[in-house]
Amino acid sequence: xxxxxxxxxxxxxxxxxxxxxxxxxxxxxxxxxxxxxxxxxxxxxxxxxxxxxxxxxxxxxxxxxxxxxxxxxxxxxxxxxxxxxxxxxxxxxxxxxxxxxxxxxxxxxxxxxxxxxxxxxxxxxxxxxxxxxxx
Numbered sequence: 001x002x003x004x005x006x007x008x009x010x011x012x013x014x015x016x017x018x019x020x021x022x023x024x025x026x027x028x029x030x031x032x033x034x035x036x037x038x039x040x041x042x043x044x045x046x047x048x049x050x051x052x053x054x055x056x057x058x059x060x061x062x063x064x065x066x067x068x069x070x071x072x073x074x075x076x077x078x079x080x081x082x083x084x085x086x087x088x089x090x091x092x093x094x095x096x097x098x099x100x101x102x103x104x105x106x107x108x109x110x111x112x113x114x115x116x117x118x119x120x121x122x123x124x125x126x127x128x129x130x131x132x133x134x135x
Contacts, residue, residue: 003029004131005055007044009062009074010091011036018116019061022123023131030131031055038062038074045078057086059130064092064109075107087130 006023010016016034023030033055035041041062048055062074075088088107093114110126113119 003031004058005031006033006131007041007057007060008032008034009036009038009041009060010034011063015063015112015119018120019123022120023127025124025127028127028131033057038077042074042077056084059126060086060088061126062088062090063112064090064094087134089126089130 008016008019010019020030020032020034023032033044035044041060045057060078074090078086078088090107090109091112092109093112110122113122
């Protein structure tokens with residue numbers, strides 16, 4: 001199995017470390033590119049596509065509450081950049097009842113639990129489903 005490429009947009013370094021450790025648990029290898037805001041991530045994706053590198057993300061995980069470009073705009077920007085299928089997970093701790101604009105990419109909003117064990121459980125489920133079963 002080839003290494004998975006994950007683009008992580010998270011400005012909480014503690015959450016970023018927990019997510020990275022969870023994704024690489026059990027000897028699984030992931031190339032994780034961490035960005036603290038959505039604008040930097042969009043520039044990175046554009047650079048990948050322009051240079052035709054093989055680093056196209058298999059999964060994007062973004063913190064909706066902390067990125068400069070909100071989740072819906074981030075998804076619109078991603079769909080503007082590529083015809084490639086990239087699943088996107090938007091983590092939210094606001095608990096708001098968002099009704100995002102759907103586009104051609106698969107994505108979902110997940111509540112970001114405040115309790116660490118529950119947070120890790122959610123990330124493990126994301127890893128299992130999106131990096132093992134789907135990709």
